[in-house]
Amino acid sequence: MRLDLGAIAKAGTSKANQTGSWRNYKPIFHQVKCIGCGLCKIYCPEGCVTMIEKKKYTVDYTYCKGCGICAEECSSSDIEMIVEEK
Amino acid sequence: MPELLPIKSIKDISTDENLFPGTPACAGCGGLLTLRHCLKVLGEKTIIVNAAGCFTLLSIYPFTPFKNSWLYTAMACAPAGAQGVRDALDILIRKGRLSPEEDLKVVVLTGDGAAYDIGLSSTSGALHRNLDFYYICSDNEAYGNTGFQWSGATPFASKTGTTPAGRINQTGAELSKKNLFEIWRSHNPPYIATTSPAHPVDLVNKFKKAEQYKGPKLFINLSPCPPGWSTDPSHSVRFAKLAVDTGIWALKEAIYGDVKHTVVPGKFKPVEEYLKEQGRFAHLFKPVRQEEIFKKIQEMVDQYWNEVQSRESIKK
Numbered sequence: 001m002r003l004d005l006g007a008i009a010k011a012g013t014s015k016a017n018q019t020g021s022w023r024n025y026k027p028i029f030h031q032v033k034c035i036g037c038g039l040c041k042i043y044c045p046e047g048c049v050t051m052i053e054k055k056k057y058t059v060d061y062t063y064c065k066g067c068g069i070c071a072e073e074c075s076s077s078d079i080e081m082i083v084e085e086k
Numbered sequence: 087m088p089e090l091l092p093i094k095s096i097k098d099i100s101t102d103e104n105l106f107p108g109t110p111a112c113a114g115c116g117g118l119l120t121l122r123h124c125l126k127v128l129g130e131k132t133i134i135v136n137a138a139g140c141f142t143l144l145s146i147y148p149f150t151p152f153k154n155s156w157l158y159t160a161m162a163c164a165p166a167g168a169q170g171v172r173d174a175l176d177i178l179i180r181k182g183r184l185s186p187e188e189d190l191k192v193v194v195l196t197g198d199g200a201a202y203d204i205g206l207s208s209t210s211g212a213l214h215r216n217l218d219f220y221y222i223c224s225d226n227e228a229y230g231n232t233g234f235q236w237s238g239a240t241p242f243a244s245k246t247g248t249t250p251a252g253r254i255n256q257t258g259a260e261l262s263k264k265n266l267f268e269i270w271r272s273h274n275p276p277y278i279a280t281t282s283p284a285h286p287v288d289l290v291n292k293f294k295k296a297e298q299y300k301g302p303k304l305f306i307n308l309s310p311c312p313p314g315w316s317t318d319p320s321h322s323v324r325f326a327k328l329a330v331d332t333g334i335w336a337l338k339e340a341i342y343g344d345v346k347h348t349v350v351p352g353k354f355k356p357v358e359e360y361l362k363e364q365g366r367f368a369h370l371f372k373p374v375r376q377e378e379i380f381k382k383i384q385e386m387v388d389q390y391w392n393e394v395q396s397r398e399s400i401k402k
Binding site: 007009010011012013014015016017018019022023038039042043044045046047048060062063065066067068069071072073081 | 096097099103105106107108109110111112113114115116118119122144145147148149150151152153283286312318319320321322323324
């Protein structure tokens with residue numbers, strides 16, 4: 001990372017911290033029973049759940065900390081938390 | 087002109103993100119979730135003045151998750167810092183060195199330690215001077231960043247780092263939570279509201295509504311804190327929801343002192359449902375159930391809503 005004079009951090013440099021390595025449990029988006037309510041996306045504290053198309057959501061594992069809010073709040077129980085093996 | 091029409095569902099919330107991932111906030115942080123929603127409404131032409139707390143860790147040079155600017159101050163003086171920034175912006179605009187389109191919204195972001203205790207006097211000063219700024223207090227009900235010690239925001243009977251529950255003190259925190267909403271309201275600012283991460287539509291509408299007022303616009307957000315509350319990170323939104331459903335956290339707003347409740351549950355759940363799965367209240371259930379404490383908390387909640395009912399004629 002290049003640092004500028006005046007110690008100004010560019011917008012979004014926190015992306016260098018790949019917080020996905022913190023994860024103990026990994027959310028699996030089955031994309032089968034999804035009704036497209038969008039609760040997983042709205043309640044993700046990191047903002048790393050994205051919509052690919054209608055009724056199809058996915059998560060960015062580079063940053064997902066594995067809190068499991070998406071799986072807990074999912075209205076059709078389509079997200080499963082599994083133990084992460086590294 | 088700001089958009090004044092209230093939104094109806096979560097589908098109407100902007101999908102633009104002004105808060106990037108990679109923050110050092112804990113997994114399941116309720117405060118971070120709310121901040122993400124707040125910044126969607128506030129936009130990127132914002133400067134956040136932060137008082138020492140958990141959120142200070144978000145922007146540690148050279149890393150920042152924000153698109154907007156950030157000024158870090160000591161715990162007691164974030165609103166004073168905001169006054170300096172606001173004045174500087176006003177002077178630059180007046181001298182023509184900054185065009186009015188380049189103006190920034192000044193937002194103070196603090197935890198409950200700075201809002202309820204240490205920074206209360208500087209907030210009072212800023213409210214008295216009618217400073218045009220936003221204040222977001224992320225209330226996790228203790229000093230979360232340093233090990234969850236007791237603060238003015240800690241509710242009655244909560245276990246914290248400095249109010250441990252044991253053989254001598256079986257209650258935990260013996261004092262009840264300060265009523266910061268009413269302290270702020272006594273200054274008569276244009277807008278005050280309480281928010282919850284479980285009700286993003288209500289939160290977005292409140293920020294949109296606040297935009298039309300010039301002067302202090304203040305928000306207190308209940309931020310579930312998994313390490314401090316000893317809860318599972320996945321339950322953060324659930325507890326935020328339960329706090330509203332049991333009546334413990336009242337979602338309300340005050341426009342020039344006129345209070346209105348925005349989300350009133352149809353049927354209130356017993357407070358025990360909110361308390362029973364949180365580690366910070368576990369001493370109330372084991373080794374013996376402390377019925378008189380449940381009764382006291384339930385009475386406090388009932389009394390609050392009875393007063394609201396008689397004032398606002400809301401059906402309970």
